[in-house]
Amino acid sequence: MVGIGYRKDFAADFAESNDMQPSFIEVAPENWIGVGGYWKKQFQKALEQYPLFTHGLSLSIGSPDPLDFVFLKQVKQFLRQTNAVLYSEHLSYAKCNNAHLYDLLPIPFTEAAIHHVANNIKQVQDFLEERIAIEIVSYYTPVAPELSEIDFINAILQEADCDLLLDVNNVYVNSFNHQYNAKKFIEQLPMHKVKYIHMAGHEKVADDLIIDTHGEAIIDPVYDLFAFTIQQLNRDVPVLLERDFNIPELIQLQGEINRLRDIKQQILQPASYANIY
Amino acid sequence: MQTYIDTQAYQSQLARFCRTGQWEPIPGVHVQHVQQYRRLVYNVIDDMLLNAYPLVYACIEQEEWNELVQLFFSEHNCQSPQVWYMPKEFYLFLHKRQHPLLQKYPQLLNVMEYEWAEIALFMMEDIAVTYTTFGDVLFSKLILNPEHCLLHLTYPVHQKKVNTIHAEDKSCFYVIGHRNREGAVLFTDLSPALVRMIEYLAMQPLSVMQLIQQLENEYAMQLTEKDKNAVLHFFEVALQKQLLLGFSVSSEKKVFE
Ligand SMILES: [Fe+2]
Numbered sequence: 001m002v003g004i005g006y007r008k009d010f011a012a013d014f015a016e017s018n019d020m021q022p023s024f025i026e027v028a029p030e031n032w033i034g035v036g037g038y039w040k041k042q043f044q045k046a047l048e049q050y051p052l053f054t055h056g057l058s059l060s061i062g063s064p065d066p067l068d069f070v071f072l073k074q075v076k077q078f079l080r081q082t083n084a085v086l087y088s089e090h091l092s093y094a095k096c097n098n099a100h101l102y103d104l105l106p107i108p109f110t111e112a113a114i115h116h117v118a119n120n121i122k123q124v125q126d127f128l129e130e131r132i133a134i135e136i137v138s139y140y141t142p143v144a145p146e147l148s149e150i151d152f153i154n155a156i157l158q159e160a161d162c163d164l165l166l167d168v169n170n171v172y173v174n175s176f177n178h179q180y181n182a183k184k185f186i187e188q189l190p191m192h193k194v195k196y197i198h199m200a201g202h203e204k205v206a207d208d209l210i211i212d213t214h215g216e217a218i219i220d221p222v223y224d225l226f227a228f229t230i231q232q233l234n235r236d237v238p239v240l241l242e243r244d245f246n247i248p249e250l251i252q253l254q255g256e257i258n259r260l261r262d263i264k265q266q267i268l269q270p271a272s273y274a275n276i277y
Numbered sequence: 278m279q280t281y282i283d284t285q286a287y288q289s290q291l292a293r294f295c296r297t298g299q300w301e302p303i304p305g306v307h308v309q310h311v312q313q314y315r316r317l318v319y320n321v322i323d324d325m326l327l328n329a330y331p332l333v334y335a336c337i338e339q340e341e342w343n344e345l346v347q348l349f350f351s352e353h354n355c356q357s358p359q360v361w362y363m364p365k366e367f368y369l370f371l372h373k374r375q376h377p378l379l380q381k382y383p384q385l386l387n388v389m390e391y392e393w394a395e396i397a398l399f400m401m402e403d404i405a406v407t408y409t410t411f412g413d414v415l416f417s418k419l420i421l422n423p424e425h426c427l428l429h430l431t432y433p434v435h436q437k438k439v440n441t442i443h444a445e446d447k448s449c450f451y452v453i454g455h456r457n458r459e460g461a462v463l464f465t466d467l468s469p470a471l472v473r474m475i476e477y478l479a480m481q482p483l484s485v486m487q488l489i490q491q492l493e494n495e496y497a498m499q500l501t502e503k504d505k506n507a508v509l510h511f512f513e514v515a516l517q518k519q520l521l522l523g524f525s526v527s528s529e530k531k532v533f534e
Contacts (some may be wrong), residue, residue: 030359
């Protein structure tokens with residue numbers, strides 16, 4: 001299964017043409033909760049055709065601020081109403097000092113943060129009555145770290161007993177920005193916890209910095225890392241193509257979807273794949 | 278080992294930096310790269326506000342816009358988890374602040390009110406209403422589209438190019454915005470008498486005859502035949518534009534929800 005991040009920018013084209021045929025769509029509940037009128041109609045049409053995966057933005061699971069249970073209740077209703085397959089969020093914080101920042105800030109890799117974040121994830125899972133998948137985010141600087149990124153992530157996954165959303169592009173971006181080996185990083189992740197994969201493009205803004213823009217096509221080294229990830233997993237996991245800006249013709253996005261499908265198929269079903277050709 | 282208080286303090290410092298641009302050193306931070314967070318976060322806010330308020334942007338100088346955005350973002354704690362709703366907080370913040378630019382550009386608050394009303398109507402949740410399309414405008418009870426909002430403007434921001442509006446344009450403008458079945462937002466000018474009748478209709482379904490009677494009773498006056506025809510015409514058009522959805526259900530068969 002390869003899905004696409006459903007965006008308002010291409011909603012009309014997507015509804016009217018057959019140029020893009022994902023296996024599912026993904027949205028941020030924040031962008032659709034309490035929305036009616038034109039957008040609701042468009043979204044309903046898409047929901048009639050595709051299963052929905054969700055990827056939250058504002059829950060701010062790594063925030064020093066308390067969790068917003070009023071908002072979480074709306075999320076829960078949204079997940080039920082839309083029959084969402086899965087809810088995922090970011091291992092980061094987007095609210096602090098009682099203010100939303102609407103972007104993903106990096107959590108300090110500290111022992112104290114592990115317990116705080118794991119406790120938040122557990123509370124969210126209890127409240128939603130389902131497991132959630134947590135995404136490793138791209139980050140541009142460490143913040144007062146005590147631990148390595150991998151130890152920090154693994155400790156949270158274990159203590160919170162949640163699933164992992166493995167964004168392969170984020171691992172690539174982080175390995176470049178913080179100079180480590182992306183494959184070794186992936187090898188150290190608990191593969192049995194990977195519930196969902198994200199793939200996207202990025203932008204290199206300096207010799208030593210890549211920004212995770214979701215505004216470009218996926219580059220070859222990230223496809224390679226994806227292939228490596230599927231080999232490590234050795235099982236089928238839903239994969240999402242994220243494209244938020246600079247959106248090309250849908251046929252081009254379908255090209256990326258096809259390439260992701262092919263890579264997965266080649267690795268997971270080498271025998272049957274060989275038979276077809 | 279850091280206590281959670283330390284960790285929290287560093288998170289807080291980073292968030293403050295993103296909002297204000299004022300840097301207080303945090304251990305382990307890459308000082309060049311951390312600037313990206315300030316840039317990215319600021320751009321999200323600036324883009325959202327630009328999209329929401331293109332007319333405000335057209336009204337004021339670029340410098341003034343930047344100052345407003347910066348002031349808002351550094352001093353206002355955004356409360357909505359939904360970023361599309363954040364521009365409403367911008368409008369309320371400037372209103373509450375009585376920002377000096379509101380004196381320099383007296384139409385500014387009205388421009389914001391008007392632009393936000395359009396977004397709010399476009400995005401608002403659907404409200405289910407029961408009505409029928411069979412009826413007579415003059416005698417059947419009318420069902421007002423609940424997806425509407427009344428604006429009382431001091432400047433004609435809905436009629437004139439906003440940067441050509443001056444102090445002498447000041448007057449009283451009543452406008453109603455509503456969302457039609459296709460989801461488009463339409464604005465219509467109202468006279469004070471029509472505003473009152475819309476308010477009656479918002480309370481309960483009434484026919485044009487009843488609306489006229491109620492107005493005449495309330496203000497102890499008589500509408501001329503010409504006025505009555507104008508009222509009837511307004512409601513006929515309102516029905517076509519879906520400001521009125523239809524008629525109250527009594528014995529009629531066809532019902533929409
Ligand atoms: Fe992602």
